[in-house]
Amino acid sequence: MSENKHQGQQAPVEDLNEMMKIRREKMEAFREIGVAPFGHRYEVTDYAADIKANNEGLNGEEEGPEVNIAGRLMAIRGHGKASFCTLNDRSGNIQVYFKIDVLGEEKYKKEFRKLDIGDIVGIRGIVFKTHRGEVTVRVEDFELLSKSLRPLPEKFHGLQDVDIRYRQRYLDLIVNQDVRDTFRKRNKIIKSIRDYLDARDYLEVETPVLSTIAGGAAARPFITHHNALDIDLYLRIATELNLKRLIVGGLDRVYEMGRVFRNEGMDVRHNPEFTSIEFYQAFADYTDMMDITEGIVVNAAKTVLGTPVINYQGVEIDLSKVKRISMNDAVKEATGKDFLACSTVEEARKLADEIGVPYEARHGIGGILNQAFEEKVEETLMQPTFITGHPTEISPLAKRNAEDPRITDRFEFFIYGRELANGFTELNDPIDQEGRFEDQLKQREAGDDEAHVMDRDYITAMEYGLPPTGGVGIGIDRLVMLITDAASIRDVLLFPTMKPIGQDKPQNQAANEVVASEANQTATKPEKIDFSNVKIEPMFEEMVDFETFSKSDFRAVKVKECAAVPKSKKLLQFTLDDGTGTDRVILSGIHAYYEPEELVGKTLIAITNLPPRKMMGIESCGMLLSAVNGLKDGEGEELHLLMVDNHIPAGAKLY
Numbered sequence: 082m083s084e085n086k087h088q089g090q091q092a093p094v095e096d097l098n099e100m101m102k103i104r105r106e107k108m109e110a111f112r113e114i115g116v117a118p119f120g121h122r123y124e125v126t127d128y129a130a131d132i133k134a135n136n137e138g139l140n141g142e143e144e145g146p147e148v149n150i151a152g153r154l155m156a157i158r159g160h161g162k163a164s165f166c167t168l169n170d171r172s173g174n175i176q177v178y179f180k181i182d183v184l185g186e187e188k189y190k191k192e193f194r195k196l197d198i199g200d201i202v203g204i205r206g207i208v209f210k211t212h213r214g215e216v217t218v219r220v221e222d223f224e225l226l227s228k229s230l231r232p233l234p235e236k237f238h239g240l241q242d243v244d245i246r247y248r249q250r251y252l253d254l255i256v257n258q259d260v261r262d263t264f265r266k267r268n269k270i271i272k273s274i275r276d277y278l279d280a281r282d283y284l285e286v287e288t289p290v291l292s293t294i295a296g297g298a299a300a301r302p303f304i305t306h307h308n309a310l311d312i313d314l315y316l317r318i319a320t321e322l323n324l325k326r327l328i329v330g331g332l333d334r335v336y337e338m339g340r341v342f343r344n345e346g347m348d349v350r351h352n353p354e355f356t357s358i359e360f361y362q363a364f365a366d367y368t369d370m371m372d373i374t375e376g377i378v379v380n381a382a383k384t385v386l387g388t389p390v391i392n393y394q395g396v397e398i399d400l401s402k403v404k405r406i407s408m409n410d411a412v413k414e415a416t417g418k419d420f421l422a423c424s425t426v427e428e429a430r431k432l433a434d435e436i437g438v439p440y441e442a443r444h445g446i447g448g449i450l451n452q453a454f455e456e457k458v459e460e461t462l463m464q465p466t467f468i469t470g471h472p473t474e475i476s477p478l479a480k481r482n483a484e485d486p487r488i489t490d491r492f493e494f495f496i497y498g499r500e501l502a503n504g505f506t507e508l509n510d511p512i513d514q515e516g517r518f519e520d521q522l523k524q525r526e527a528g529d530d531e532a533h534v535m536d537r538d539y540i541t542a543m544e545y546g547l548p549p550t551g552g553v554g555i556g557i558d559r560l561v562m563l564i565t566d567a568a569s570i571r572d573v574l575l576f577p578t579m580k581p582i583g584q585d586k587p588q589n590q591a592a593n594e595v596v597a598s599e600a601n602q603t604a605t606k607p608e609k610i611d612f613s614n615v616k617i618e619p620m621f622e623e624m625v626d627f628e629t630f631s632k633s634d635f636r637a638v639k640v641k642e643c644a645a646v647p648k649s650k651k652l653l654q655f656t657l658d659d660g661t662g663t664d665r666v667i668l669s670g671i672h673a674y675y676e677p678e679e680l681v682g683k684t685l686i687a688i689t690n691l692p693p694r695k696m697m698g699i700e701s702c703g704m705l706l707s708a709v710n711g712l713k714d715g716e717g718e719e720l721h722l723l724m725v726d727n728h729i730p731a732g733a734k735l736y
Contacts, residue, residue, distance in 0.1 A: 100232050107195045108228045114191055118228035123203035125151045130172035133216045136208045145208030148218060150175070151226060153201050153255065155233075164193070165217075168204065173258065176217040177204055183221060192225070199229030199255075242727065243682025247571050248579055260572075266385050267561045267573055271338065273384040274557075277377050278360060283334040288323035290316060290340070296536045297321035297478075300343040303353075316342035320359045321478065321552065322539050325507060328363050328550050329542045336360035338557065348644035348677045349569040350499060353578050356557040365551035366506040367479075367490045371467050374494055374502050374553050375403055378465075378560065385564055393497050393566055400465055400496070407470035408454050409488075415457045420450040421487065437698060439648060443527050447472020447487060455647075456698070462495035471505075477517040477533050479505035494555075496563060504553035511543035568641065569681060580676065634690040635706075635735035637725060638665065643677040646697050653677055654699060659689060660732015668701040674720045686723045686735065 108118045127148035136145040152170035162181040167174050181189040196202065203226050206218040234256055246253040246260075253260050275285065293312065295302035297319030307314050320337045327335050338358040345351065362369065379389045379400050389401040406414075409421045416436045423429040429449040433440050438453045450472055462468075471491040473481055479489035491505035508514050518540070521533040561573040571577035638657040641664065646652035651670040659665045667687060686706045693702045706723045 101230060104197055104228070104230050104232070107197065108230065110195055111192070111225060111228065116192060116225055118225060120203075120224055120226040123151050123224060123226055124149055125170075125203070128172040129168065129170050129175035132175055132208060132218065133173075136210070136216050139208070139210040139216070143209075145216075147205065147207055147221075149203070149205050150177075150218065151201070151203040153229075154196060154198055155256075157196065157198055162189075168202070168218075169255075169258075176211075176215055177206065178211075178217050178219045179223075180219065183219060184223075188222075193223070196225070197229060197232070199231070199233045200225065201227040201229070244579075244679075247577050248582075250575055263561075263565045263567065263573060264575060266565050269385050270381045270561055270564060271557065273381045274338070274358060274377055274555075277380050278336050281334070281373070283336050283360060283362075284332055286324070286327060286332070286335050286337050287339070288317075288320050288327075288337055290342075292317055294534055294536050296534060296539070297323075298343075299532060301345055301530055303342050303344045318343050319554065320357075321554070322536060324359055324361050325547060325550065325552070326539065326542045328361050329545055329547050333363035333548070334361070346645050346677075347578065349571075349642045349681065350559065350562075350644075352558070352570050352574060355570070355574075357554055358557060359552065359554040361507070361550055361552040363548045363550050366549065367469070367492055367504055367551055370504040370551040370553045371405070371492055371494075374504060374555065375400075375465075377555065378494075378501070381560060382564055391564060391566070393563055394568060396463055396497065398464060398496060398563075403465040403467060405467040405469060405492075407488075408458075408468050408472075409450060409470060411458045411468060412450060412453045415461070416453065418453065420446060420453060421485075439698075443524060443529070445472075445474050447474030451475050459495065459500075460498040462498055464496070466495045467492045468495060473517075476505065477521050478508055478514075480508045480510075481513070499559060500556075501559050501563070502553055502555040504551065507547065507550040507552050509543065509547040509549060511540050511547075514543055515540050571678070571681075577678075580679065632690075633688050636660070636687055636689045637729045637731060637733040637735070638667075638685050638687045638689075638705075639727075639731045640680050640683050640685060643680045645672060645677055646699065649697050652697060653680075655680070655705065657685075657687065658731040659687070660730065665689070665702055666700065667703045667705055668696045668699060669705045669707075671705075671707065671720055671722065675722065680722070682727075683722075684725050684727050684729055684731075686725065 111118045127150050129150065129152070132145075132148055132150070139145055150168065150170060152168045154166050155169045155174065156167035158165045164179045166177050166179065168177045179189065179193050184193065203224040204218060204220050205222045206220045209217055209219055211217050234252070246257075254264075279285070291305070291307075291314045293314060295315035295318050297317075298321065300318040302315040302318050305314050305316065306312070319341060320339070324335055324337060336358060337360075339356065340354050341357050342354045344353065347353065360373075362373075382389050382391055382400050390397065390399050392398070409419065413419050418432045418436060420429050420432060423432065423446050426445055426449070429446045430440065433449050433453060436453065436457065438449070438456045440449045440452050444452065451474075454468070469490075469492045470482065470485075470488040471479065471493070473479075473487055473489050476489040476491050479491040482488045482490055489505060492503075493500050494502035494504075508517070518533060518535045522535055524532040525534070558570050558573050561567070562570060565573060567573050636659055638659045640655055641658055642656035644654050646654050646668065649672075651672050652668050653670075653672050653675065655667045655669065657665045657667060665687075688704045688706070689702075691703055693700045695701070708721045708723060709718055711718045
């Protein structure tokens with residue numbers, strides 16, 4: 082759109098803070114002198130990193146080449162008739178030098194002095210080195226390419242609000258160079274995986290995202306409606322079944338990397354849409370696929386970091402040293418219990434009871450074994466570990482083990498206590514497959530809404546003959562988290578799923594309003610809050626002496642991780658930084674009021690010297706403080722976690 086079309090389309094000034102008003106005034110001042118505040122094409126020939134690298138050897142009064150660069154001004158340091166600025170482009174930062182004697186008085190005073198931090202400019206200049214030895218570009222001429230109408234976060238604290246960083250990723254990318262680096266690394270990881278498989282003669286394919294059946298994994302799907310056909314469709318939860326149809330068709334090595342969608346909970350490891358890769362190889366088995374999986378992971382680390390040894394959240398992990406152990410043996414090592422030695426479900430239940438492992442009535446021996454693994458083993462697998470021998474009961478698409486039909490030729494790959502990959506020798510017996518689908522249907526009828534549905538067409542495909550096949554699925558986002566040392570999946574997704582501001586659960590609409598205000602906003606209207614429906618409990622009549630009260634240790638704590646506790650509708654598990662250097666775990670029954678992802682990065686208040694107590698088998702060490710009030714006419718209650726300014730450090734004591 083042309084500059085003329087923008088005339089007369091100004092934002093209402095009364096709604097803007099003072100700094101934004103000033104920027105708009107400067108924008109109009111540029112227009113008045115004939116300078117378009119939103120410019121056009123600029124010929125960029127050079128980049129900051131290359132300029133600095135190629136001119137490090139400059140000495141004294143020696144000048145370097147003429148360059149043309151463009152980027153965003155991140156700092157302006159004025160000194161009367163000369164100013165040093167920092168310009169950021171795709172490669173990094175470089176110092177640029179504006180001087181009135183070079184630019185001329187008119188351009189310097191009427192244009193340069195109207196520039197703000199955040200403005201995007203194109204610069205033609207000469208490279209030189211300052212007396213302090215910093216490679217710098219002396220500006221011979223410049224063009225305003227885009228006037229920034231909003232101020233960037235102030236320099237000292239930067240953009241630290243996690244919620245704003247995820248919601249406004251563009252702002253996060255502007256001010257946090259390490260975030261840009263993370264996504265460049267993500268690109269390298271993805272490319273390395275493609276290169277690894279392409280070199281082994283795999284064919285990359287694309288399969289439908291929308292399907293009439295949600296199959297290939299145990300998960301709840303997203304449902305949409307196709308108006309023209311008047312049918313419900315499902316966003317895919319996995320690519321598995323379609324890829325194996327291609328194996329039937331003679332494409333003997335295939336892979337697909339793309340988005341998968343699961344209508345499930347959210348935490349530091351889960352997002353409703355995520356990227357996975359699945360690859361299948363005819364005439365192979367699960368041992369071959371373990372080798373390829375290990376190769377992919379090691380190759381990705383070497384490509385990005387130059388070494389298979391990584392440091393994730395303070396733990397050194399050597400990706401090239403992998404352990405392989407069966408699920409039953411891993412449980413036996415951890416608990417001393419041999420579930421596969423049980424001949425009846427009652428025996429397995431007794432063993433589970435002895436070690437405090439919960440189970441459901443629908444669980445057979447295999448299901449209980451899997452519960453024991455998840456409760457007692459999974460989180461302990463810090464170093465790379467392939468877990469094999471999964472029960473047939475929980476592996477409807479995997480081939481039975483030839484020696485023990487109770488288990489399958491399947492593996493899961495764990496690092497840092499988290500599943501990274503899942504693979505197996507594919508079941509290629511259509512009769513067995515149909516029987517397993519029917520068993521899954523029974524589980525759905527028993528209340529398991531994540532159990533597989535019947536896919537008759539897939540059975541038909543198998544009846545034409547599926548060759549012996551090995552297959553694997555790898556979570557790309559989790560792999561990127563691992564290699565980039567990212568604590569949350571949201572740190573490796575450019576646009577993670579976020580709850581819209583103001584759309585909270587009905588029983589707590591006011592509790593979690595996220596104010597996505599300008600990072601350095603100077604003038605805001607006070608929020609009007611309706612307290613007419615609030616009912617406050619009466620004060621305690623009993624007095625507490627000061628000495629008793631002062632024994633409670635109130636501390637500021639920062640939320641590092643937050644996740645829903647499995648099998649609990651109320652509990653959230655917080656991993657907290659309390660300033661001691663050791664993570665503190667506190668459980669709180671507030672899931673009715675908050676989703677875990679809303680709380681990561683927040684600063685809360687906790688009582689830290691309460692005795693530990695076990696909740697759902699997890700030791701909770703402290704209590705988070707909340708404000709609770711009833712609603713008018715007994716219509717329920719509201720709960721609001723006490724949140725404080727993020728500038729308060731972890732461990733700060735409240736008096």
